[in-house]
Amino acid sequence: MTYGFYPGCAYKTEAVYKHSVEAVCRVIGLELVTINDWNCCGATSIFSLDQMDGLVLTGRIFALAARQKLDTIITTCNACYTTLRKASKTFKTEPELTRRVNERLAIEGLAITTLPPVRHLLDVWSHDIDEALWSRKRAANFKPMKVASYYGCQLTRPWADIDDPEHPQIMDNFIARLGYEPVEHGAKTVCCGASHFITYEDSCRTLCERIVNEIKRKGGQAISTLCPLCQINIDAVQEKQRGPSLPVPYFTQLAGLSLGLPPSILGMDKLLTPMQTAGLKF
Amino acid sequence: MKYEKPSIGVYVCHCGMNISPKVDVENVVAFAETLDHVTVARDYKFMCSSPGQEFIIKDIREKGLNRIIVASCSPRMHEQTFRKACEQAGINPHYFQMANIREQISWVTKDSAEATAKARDQVAAAVARAVYHAPLTSREIKVKKSVVVIGGGIAGIQAALTAAEAGYEVHIVEREPSIGGHMAKFDKTFPTLDCAACIMTPKMVEVAQHKNITLHTYSEVDSVEGFVGNFKVCIRHNPRYVDASKCTGCGICTTKCPSKVLSEFDQRLTHRKTVYSPFPQAIPNTPVIDRDHCIYFTKGKCRACKKFCEAGAIDFNQQEEVIEIAAGSIIVATGFKAFDPTPLSQYGYGRYPEVYTSLEFERLNNATGPTAGKLLMKNGKPPEKVAIIHCVGSRDSRYHPYCSRVCCMYSMKFAHLVREKTGAEVWEFYIDIRSPGKLYEEFYNRIQEEGVHMIRGRVAEVTDIPETKKDEGRLTVVAENTLTRRVLRVPVDMVLLGVGLEPADGSDAVGRMLGVQRDADGWFNELHAKLAPVKTAMNGIFLAGCCQGPKDIPDTVAQASAAAGEAVSLLAKGTVRTLAEISYIDPDLCSGCKTCIEVCPYTAISFDESRRVAVVNEALCKGCGSCAAACPSSAAGIRHFTDRQIMEEMEAILL
Amino acid sequence: MSDFEPKIIAMVCNWCTYTAADLAGTSRLTYPSNIRIVRLMCTGMIDAKYILKAFLDGADGVFIGGCHPGDCHYINGNLKAVKRITGVGKLLEQFGFDPARLKLQWIGASEGPEFQRHMTEFVAAIQAMGPNPARDCMIL
């Protein structure tokens, strides 16, 4: 089994995500094979702009993965996850469109020959890695804290296959495995506004504040995220909010902390709200 | 009656002006005279009239005819008429054959010559086939004068009382400790808001006291064999551990029992004892010991109930018992189960304490329920604002595509009760209001006049994330009002989910046992959606109430009475006639491959192990011919539709 | 179009298609007279040999009409018929018959106009195909 890895654009810029993913994978012995020469997937908006362009972008990723004989495509971003899955579904059911995409890919000598499953890294860590490994490798000086999981829209919707679409549990369970205390709350899949934050700041601010306030009300000390866009929105919105902010780490960073990796490697210092603000020590 | 050398009479009808002049009747008669075995051929204005029939009878008697062909209208009109005439004249009714030259020739053909040619062919076909007709008889089978009713909800109760009143022996099989079903859980019923117990309890008592009714509660049907008129139903009595013949129903055992579990009857909103009657008006009032939770059964000591029972009715050694009932007919009344809204996690059922299902609300509102009928939240306070969500699990392609029919009405009943009891503000969220029923639309109007907010929009979510500080601790219902096209966020104290109806647990097993089919949603299939709404494809088995599809109490009661009527009409007749046109299997040709057994939709064929051949049960066979067409040895055939008859018919047309 | 007048056997079930044919009659819906109806209780009783027999006796077309899936009076006779008739169609092809000479159609009891339409269309289709080839090359 070779886990193919599709980093996606945001991952490249979000060094904290990249560093924590790589560091944790090293510790748990999970090899991710990056898709060579990968391109932007077009994100969720591409299909509404130009379906063919969207399919060519995503199709190229599948073709590259096929060339490297990868069995799975792992993403770390909700938007990549949804976009690739949507495209995969189209390729499975629309032979005519697929033929046309392949025609264009042929210029590069590429073709969509297989459609390996697209999975989120959280799914892989949760289901493919021995559950006991996390507690076994947990750092002796690990300090538990109350972490609320924020899933965003697209991990579970519209698929509804890896978890309950409206009230998922998968990240809460994973966080608990790491030793944190999960916080039940009602904003797990409330939308953060995604890229609209730039154009419709006011509306998105309302959305993000709803999430942060709910988590504060339920006693969360930190908000665990699994998507670069969610992370930046939830993190950034708090700058202008009154009262103390909650740090918004990636689940991968939390995993790193639990495993006792040095905070600097995990990029803990790069979060807008440092973990220390919440009175948390690690 | 033995097979006779054919002597055929052909009668061609003018049907006034309906067949002739389009079909040249005289020409057809002349043609018929030339056909083999035809002794006479005649025409007449109206063959179906008495003089027409007289003709036939006279010819049979005088000319010794033993096959009769009438070329006239559709056999669906008059086959029976002419068969009777034949019988009257002393020949087997199956020696009769009809040629349809009206509906299928004179009325549908433009050209007269073409119509005549076609009529000649169809007459020739009928003559050719009739040569090979055999005299058929059917048997009369005596019917057992009793009915088994499966399920003791309002449907089962009504059906049982109706049949018992007619003088027949009735057995009700109910798997719960008491009869009553869902209706016993309600306080008020729409649209009249009469007290459910007041109309239900007398019926339950009547059932208990009726000399013709035997109650089998805490019991299930184990197996059903046989066929219409002669079913053999095995009923398993689960042990109650309380001897009904000694128990006086004093209830001291319940009072003294130290063990408590959540009450199923109260939708787990409160506790019951381990030795219990589900509700005060239970019929019978003999309690049962819930073995799984009984301290004596699980830990070996306690026996408090036994100590205090003066009647000595507690019997820890009671065993399950299977009894066999002979029944002429069976009525299925297994009802429904309320949809479990947990999968719709956006409504927070199970997560938010103040989200209730409709059945939970029925118990909250019930004088014998956990709050003695006071509408209180878990914190003991009455709600100030209540939301009711319609169509939960219904009209939803993810769960049930169908409309559950009663939820709109009971939701509006709830709105009324909430307003009446607490004065709270009520917000109803609906997709469409479905209030077709006598006084139902009026009830809807009344609810609106009572100041209930009716919002047309499917609720997106129920969340405990407050909009403003002052709504902290409340639930917010988010929905689009599709009439004003605005998104609403309504803070409330209590949310009631109008959950849909689905088939009762175990319906699949009941269906398999009885051979009654269920539809894609699991409801039992009636024989015909319009014309046979209580019959099933299995003769002698009838449907009543929600087991056939969601419905309200008035419709349930009407259908239950109808089912009892059908059952009684069958029993009153005293005998059932087997069909004559059914399958036979020639044991000399049968190779024992069992193909027919597989294809028969009515399990009418069994295998005779000693002779190693398939055997048709004539009472179960409906003559569909699946076996005949599938049999690789041509051993199976259908009487009156034999290979020979059909081949001759086609040959006469084609050659 | 030629003046070839085909002979077509229509084997129809008593409960749906035969009733539809009667309804076409009571509604006075005319259709070509080439159809000869053989009434059976259910399409599920149609033996493969009936169809072969019809063709060997010179029928130019065989039409089989039954209840819509789910409506069969005997639960699922029509579904069994589909399987059998598909098989016969293949067999006909091997014998050199155009399998389109055999047609299976669901026509519900209330579908008089559909009955008329299918009869008209099928007769036209058979007319276009010409006579049953077995008529010439077989001594019957």
Ligand SMILES: Cc1cc2nc3c(=O)[nH]c(=O)nc-3n(C[C@H](O)[C@H](O)[C@H](O)COP(=O)(O)OP(=O)(O)OC[C@H]3O[C@@H](n4cnc5c(N)ncnc54)[C@H](O)[C@@H]3O)c2cc1C
């Ligand atoms: C919340 C709610 C409120 C309602 N309010 C109203 C109202 O106000 N007015 C109105 O007209 N209608 C109302 N209805 C509809 C009403 O409940 C039904 O019309 C009625 O209960 C149907 O009766 P039934 O006997 O068919 O089914 P049920 O009441 O379900 O009875 C079926 C019985 O069969 C038993 N049973 C099931 N399977 C087996 C088996 N295998 N063996 C033995 N026994 C078995 C069950 O234990 C049960 O006792 C309401 C429904 C709901 C859900």
Ligand code: SF4
């Ligand atoms: S299919 Fe025919 S041969 Fe086979 S068991 Fe039935 S009757 Fe006998």
Ligand code: SF4
């Ligand atoms: S005719 Fe139909 S019902 Fe009768 S035995 Fe054959 S398959 Fe069964």
Ligand code: FES
């Ligand atoms: S009864 Fe019409 S197809 Fe079976």
